[in-house]
Structures are given as C-alpha cells and as structure tokens.
Amino acid sequence: MKTMLVFVGAVQIGGGAPVRIQSMTKCKTENIKAVIREINGLEKAGCEIIRVAVPNQSVVKNIPIIKTKINIPLVADIHFDHRLAIESIKAGADKIRINPGNIGADYKVREIIEAAKNKNIPIRIGVNAGSISKSILSKYKNPNVKAILESIKQNLKIFEKKDFQNLVLSAKTANPIETVEVYQRLAEIYPYPLHIGVTEAGLPFDGVIRNTAAIAILLNKGIGDTIRVSLTGPSLLEVEAAKEILSSLGKRKSGPTLISCPTCGRCDVNIVKIARQVKKQLENIKLPIKVAVMGCVVNGPGEACSADYGIACGKRSGILFRKGKIVKKSQEENLVSELIALIQEQR
Ligand code: SF4
Known part of the structure; x- marks a missing residue:
C-alpha cells in the first residue's frame, strides 16, 4: 500500500521507497565515542536510519558532534520532556520520535510540531501498548488493539489541527498477532508511512522469531515502510535480522x-x-x-x-x-x- 513520502535526512520512507532498515543504539548517548563507533558499525552492516535515546540536555549537545561523524540520518528518541524534543530538532536531529501520550499538555506537543515545521523534519508518533493514557485504558480495561488505535487517533488530533502531515506512525505491542492487527487497521485508516516491528520482543532467538512472525505477514500484505527488529541483544543483530527478513521476502537484494x-x-x-x-x-x-x-x-x-x-x-x-x-x-x-x-x- 502506497503511503505518503517522508524524508529522514536524505533517506525516503514511504511513497513506494524500499523498506528501510533501522535500529537504535544500545550504548549511552553521553558516550560520544561509543555511539559513533556503534552507528558506524551498524551503517556498514546495512542500517539506513539510526535512533538514539535523548534523556537529558547534555545528550542534546552531543547531537551535532555525532552527526558530523556518521553518514546515516539520526533520530532523537524523546520521552516526557518536550524541551528535549525542541532542542534536539534545533541541534540537527533528522527526525524525532515521541509518544505524545507521555509528553503532557497539548501546548507542549504543539511546540514540538512548530519546531519540526521550522526545520522541515518528520515526527514519528510511537504509541506502545505500555504507554496508553489512563482514560483510554479505563474504557477498554487493557491495552488491546482498540485501545491502541484510539490512542493513535487521539494523539493525531493535535497534529491534524496544526496541519502537520510530515509523520510516521508506529503502534507496537509485544504480541505478534496483535501487532499485525493494529498495523492492518492503521494501513486502512491513515496515509502515513508505518514503522513496523514487535516491541519488547525478547532475547535474540525469541525476539527474531516474534519480529519475523509479524513483520513478514505485514510486508507480504504490502504494509510497512521501515522496520526495526527490536531485540534484547546487540544492535548489529537487529540490523542483520532485518536484512535477512527483507531479503527472504524479496523486498531488498543485499549480498549473497x-x-x-x-x-x-x-x-x-x-x-x-x-x-x-x-x-x-x-x-x-x-x-x-x-x-x-x-x-x-x-x-x-x-x-x-x-x-x-x-x-x-x-x-x-x-x-x-x-x-x-x-x-x-x-x-x-x-x-x-x-x-x-x-x-x-x-x-
Ligand atoms: S543434502 Fe544430504 S546430508 Fe544434507 S540433509 Fe539432504 S540428504 Fe542429508
């Protein structure tokens, strides 16, 4: 299914572009040398977009330095503090990942949107089963597929009011079957590119199987524009597994x-x-x-x-x-x- 085209740095997501491989660094973003080493290793292995945790202001200062030493777009992963998102955008992040549900008041999300608009960078709205608002949870009793979809719908309202469409959506669960159900509905409802994968998937053996179970079904239906194989293990393994999934499904040709x-x-x-x-x-x-x-x-x-x-x-x-x-x-x-x-x- 053709989704809207979004640019993360020079890398296209959606709009018929090849399914992109991404990962997230595992070392502390404070440790610039280690982060740069990890990212360069991942890039060499085939990673096309990298995300780093930005938990505090000192890490924001590292973003411009990291960017001068890597060749793939950098995504800043933000939770709770909207100022970190705004500062990361100013510092040169190519994309921001937020979960609007934990950012707080609407005005804070609006400020992030304004900053992203000014720099013309996309925002990924990443809703996880574990971070659904109390009001939605009390309605559905547990973080099921309906609750996740309502959470996305609610989060999107602020973006729609600001006429901001430079978006990527993700709504991962730890259950491959639920993950497939959620993304099928997202693909039916929204035009935005989808970042797919199973979250909290576990140690490498279990995690690769759980991710593959969901990602393969979705990609085979034409759903999914970028993948991350989340593992409790080395990021290199995430990239290697993602490459193998895409190659096995004939989605990307990559070496022997x-x-x-x-x-x-x-x-x-x-x-x-x-x-x-x-x-x-x-x-x-x-x-x-x-x-x-x-x-x-x-x-x-x-x-x-x-x-x-x-x-x-x-x-x-x-x-x-x-x-x-x-x-x-x-x-x-x-x-x-x-x-x-x-x-x-x-x-
Ligand atoms: S190729 Fe030969 S050794 Fe390998 S599984 Fe088949 S029969 Fe057995």
Whole structure:
C-alpha cells in the first residue's frame, strides 16, 4: 500500500521507497565515542536510519558532534520532556520520535510540531501498548488493539489541527498477532508511512522469531515502510535480522544468500563448521548470489540447482558446483577456500 513520502535526512520512507532498515543504539548517548563507533558499525552492516535515546540536555549537545561523524540520518528518541524534543530538532536531529501520550499538555506537543515545521523534519508518533493514557485504558480495561488505535487517533488530533502531515506512525505491542492487527487497521485508516516491528520482543532467538512472525505477514500484505527488529541483544543483530527478513521476502537484494542443508545420517563431514566458515567468508562479497552448502553428493547439486555456487560433500571431501554443474572435487579442509576462490573468479 502506497503511503505518503517522508524524508529522514536524505533517506525516503514511504511513497513506494524500499523498506528501510533501522535500529537504535544500545550504548549511552553521553558516550560520544561509543555511539559513533556503534552507528558506524551498524551503517556498514546495512542500517539506513539510526535512533538514539535523548534523556537529558547534555545528550542534546552531543547531537551535532555525532552527526558530523556518521553518514546515516539520526533520530532523537524523546520521552516526557518536550524541551528535549525542541532542542534536539534545533541541534540537527533528522527526525524525532515521541509518544505524545507521555509528553503532557497539548501546548507542549504543539511546540514540538512548530519546531519540526521550522526545520522541515518528520515526527514519528510511537504509541506502545505500555504507554496508553489512563482514560483510554479505563474504557477498554487493557491495552488491546482498540485501545491502541484510539490512542493513535487521539494523539493525531493535535497534529491534524496544526496541519502537520510530515509523520510516521508506529503502534507496537509485544504480541505478534496483535501487532499485525493494529498495523492492518492503521494501513486502512491513515496515509502515513508505518514503522513496523514487535516491541519488547525478547532475547535474540525469541525476539527474531516474534519480529519475523509479524513483520513478514505485514510486508507480504504490502504494509510497512521501515522496520526495526527490536531485540534484547546487540544492535548489529537487529540490523542483520532485518536484512535477512527483507531479503527472504524479496523486498531488498543485499549480498549473497547462503542456503545449507539441515544435515542427516548421510553426512560424512562437519557441515555446520563448513556452513559457518562459508557464511563468514561471504561477508566480504557483495554480489546478490545464492550459495549452497549441502551435506551429501547424492542430493547436493540436485537439491541446490537454483544456487549459483555450492559445495556438495562426500566422505571427508566434496565437489564444488556452479549453476548445478560440477566444477571440481576437493578435500574437506580445502572446500571453503576453493569455493570462495571460484566465486571470486567470476567477479
Ligand atoms: S543434502 Fe544430504 S546430508 Fe544434507 S540433509 Fe539432504 S540428504 Fe542429508
């Protein structure tokens, strides 16, 4: 579904632009060196928009310094204190994320809108199940889908009165099914781009699965303009997971795809080790190729015939193949290096 186009710095969100990958830094924003290092690492891994927590005035002062050392747009994440939002906008933030419900009186939200208008930057209204107003909660008893939607509707009134449409919406829950329901309704009702993902999704294994469960359903329906895979874990993992989700759904092409067999009683090599080594080596290759690592020769090239390159293992050895055709045979210890050499030959 085509949403309105919003610019975060030079990066487009919505309006038919590719689904953007974003994350949030995990280190203290006070620690400029650490933040810059984290952001640069994330950018290298494929992150396109980065958000930082802005909990106090001293952090606001860091925004211009951080911006001179990074190449992706910076979003300031603000809660409770509207002055931090206004100061962050003045300091050069490319976008502000607020939850109007915890900013307080309407005039405070109006002041943020004015500041964003003056600098022509977007605001993300990020409502979470955990931060719904008391009046809405008493009506619905718990922060269910209806309560979240009413909260968004209520929050949007101030923006509509100020004729401010430079908006991105998010309404995440920790439940993938509810998250899907909420975003489906948002996509039906509003023209604004949607930032999608599951919040408080948990540790990496659970978190990646919960996020993928919701994000994949939504993206497959054409809903969602930017994603964040929130994890209780390293931000790098968030970006890598987001890239893999988009690539698996055919939404973005990003470097090689590794397919590897689950292994079984036919396998006579350490296929897990080989697959891990190949994955590591592929980090340096940017071509959108499919590479297969298969545990046995019988099924190897046949099952992986759609792969551009591959290994099909035998007894302490294996064959290398290209586009389903055998190129050569190698010993187990040489398989990975010879596969990479074969790929590099073709670059
Ligand atoms: S490719 Fe061979 S080793 Fe791997 S799962 Fe299939 S049959 Fe088993």
